[in-house]
Amino acid sequence: MPQPLKLFGTPEQKKKYLPLFAKGAISAFALTEPEVGSDPAKMVTTATPVGNGDYYLLNGQKLWCTNGNIADVLVVMAKTPPAIVKGREKTQITAFIVEKNMPGFEVAHRCNFMGLKGIQNGLLKFHDVKVPKENIIWGLGQGLKLALITLNTGRLTVPAACTAMAKKSLLIARDWSNRRVQWGAPVGHHEAVTSKISLMTATTFAMDSVTWLSSAMVDQGKVDVRLEAAMAKLFCTEAAWRIADDTVQIRGGRGYETADSLRGRGEEPIPVERFMRDTRINLIIEGTSEIMHLFIAREAMDPHLRRILPVLSGKTPAGERLKKAAEALAHYAAWYPRQWVSLDRWRNHAGVSPVVRKHVRFIEQTSHRLARSLFHAMAAHQQGLEKRQQILFRFVNIGTDLFAMAAACSRAAFLLSRSPSDRGPEELADLFCREAALRIDREFKSQRRNDDKMIYRIGRNMLDGKYRWLETGIVK
Ligand SMILES: Cc1cc2nc3c(=O)[nH]c(=O)nc-3n(C[C@H](O)[C@H](O)[C@H](O)COP(=O)(O)OP(=O)(O)OC[C@H]3O[C@@H](n4cnc5c(N)ncnc54)[C@H](O)[C@@H]3O)c2cc1C
Structure with missing residues (x-):
């Protein structure tokens, strides 16, 4: 379900597109470009009005668009002609609904990453893609505000996922540290490991608390959660990265070995190495830590x-x-x-x-x-x-x-x-x-x-x- 459509779509847009998603259609959100990441206001993808503004021609590229390769419907941000405010030109960024079979839309490349091996994510190209003006979400020039509002709550999915990974890491660390005996004692009894486990546990409790608190605030619907969502994202992603690192360390060589390799030699395929690769992206997506x-x-x-x-x-x-x-x-x-x-x-x-x-x-x-x-x-x-x-x-x-x-x-x-x-x-x-x-x-x-x-x-x-x-x- 594309949140921009849910939050800001017209009744007509919702009537047309929401049933598709109910039937399983996939959506994507295309903001980032090869030259523009953290500073999306500088985007270069353009939407030029044609035919008295009844249509817009989309031209440009979008990078790292999650689900972009397989999406049926995409929300694409593009620059529309500047508005004149108090005699000065003001950049306008507008959100468009683009359908995958609109001529001129191309999936140019499927990206591969350090982790998230199952993700469908790509470089998308738009060449004179003709989009009707009815597909504009929330009006001309509202795109950046829409992206920021959507990200404010969307960001909270990240701490939730990070907390889950931390919980799973606790389970793995506890099990392994009790089972693995070195120097005559379970490794969990050696103080260096015990203290790691102790801090991982307390931190996971805090991550869980932060996630519940900020999500509850969103559910109330009355609170402005911009600050809390950003703090939850920052805190949980950084904590998850440290926990993944500690879990690899506690598992020793097995922490560095892939699950497939562990399975291949008859050991339990515990994917700690994958946790670390997968969780690293959380410090970058939905707004970097910086x-x-x-x-x-x-x-x-x-x-x-x-x-x-x-x-x-x-x-x-x-x-x-x-x-x-x-x-x-x-x-x-x-x-x-x-x-x-x-x-x-x-x-x-x-x-x-x-x-x-x-x-x-x-x-x-x-x-x-x-x-x-x-x-x-x-x-x-x-x-x-x-x-x-x-x-x-x-x-x-x-x-x-x-x-x-x-x-x-x-x-x-x-x-x-x-x-x-x-x-x-x-x-x-x-x-x-x-x-x-x-x-x-x-x-x-x-x-x-x-x-x-x-x-x-x-x-x-x-x-x-x-x-x-x-x-x-x-x-x-
Ligand atoms: C797996 C994956 C999935 C993604 N999914 C999507 C998606 O669905 N849709 C989409 O639109 N985008 C998506 N992205 C893009 C993602 O949102 C961007 O990677 C992210 O916003 C950062 O942009 P960038 O990589 O261009 O880094 P840059 O903006 O080039 O930044 C590089 C470094 O400089 C730092 N930096 C930048 N500006 C400042 C500053 N002013 N002060 C201090 N430090 C600064 C950054 O924090 C970072 O460390 C995805 C990316 C990946 C890898």
Whole structure:
């Protein structure tokens, strides 16, 4: 079911296409192009109106389109002629419904990847594909907004899949670590392995909690989940990658061996190596980890920027600037002191265990500390902060860990209320929160003391070829 059609299709479009999907037709979503990935606004695929705008001619290429090779119906993003807004040209991206048998549509290549070997994914070409204007979804120029809205909730399928992989990894790690005996003991009893398993378990509990919480928010239908969905995607994909890595390590040589090879020599075909290959893509699709960081940072800074930018901008007329400055001052005079006050002691904690309470208090206090620190950084760097990704990414890491802690505590409290004698969820939330608090502490410390400038300088030197000598001495 193509979500853009479900969310924004006209009644006619739904009447025509939805029954096809009910019968098993396959759909695809084509946004990425060979030259345009994370920055889709720069796409070059065009849709040119012909015949008084009754039809559009689609020309261009779409890359890595999942299901594109076998899709009956595709939602394709293309540039339509720019609109003139206040005398200036504004790029318009529009979503079109394209049917596979429209002349000029071609599946040029089936892509092969490190993992996801079963995926049908390809390079698609459009040469003068004639699409009726009735196939535009949500109107001209709405394509990018549509893609972003669709991705906001669509993104949540990724944490769900990552959590499932983590759970399966736990099962495999537990079974193997109990069975495999080395140096006179099951490998799971050697402290290095035990501690890996312990952290994998606590992290999986947090992933599960984050996935349930953000999905429940979507189901409520009333909450804007942009931030939570992005954090869930970022947190769960990065955690899944570490868990896959640890599971390979725990399985030793067998972790690196393919399931087919294991089966071929009579062992159980446990596909840990495949987990690792398959899960790697999750840090790239539906918005890369870097883009998630930027998106979350932008969402956090936006309320401040909206207040501060008109004051700083030379384009704002003097009178208006004074008014905006007074408004900002009044706002921050109330907002800033609040970031120093904890409301925890006035909250109703009835039924919440002391362990969970302790972490909830930390989450509240640290959220305030994060808000203050971000505000201070914005005051220090002003608009330049948007480009200081090393600083911003630390803030985002702290915020994401706080969100995961909140989800884990909330789920532990809920599970405890249902089954008070089982302290398992509380234990796992406790461990996850303790470890997250240590990470948060490190991130705050490195906001004050870091090698950001040197790291950036050496990175740029490297790009300029200054360390080419280091790339020699390898077998060609
Ligand atoms: C298996 C698979 C399935 C896919 N399915 C689909 C699909 O169905 N439909 C579809 O339209 N697309 C699909 N894609 C494409 C996918 O969404 C893109 O690969 C992804 O958006 C990243 O784009 P890119 O690969 O061009 O990387 P680029 O955008 O070129 O980025 C390269 C690197 O630079 C980083 N980077 C880029 N910009 C910034 C910045 N401003 N700041 C910091 N870092 C930055 C990125 O994070 C990344 O690490 C799929 C891809 C794969 C591999």
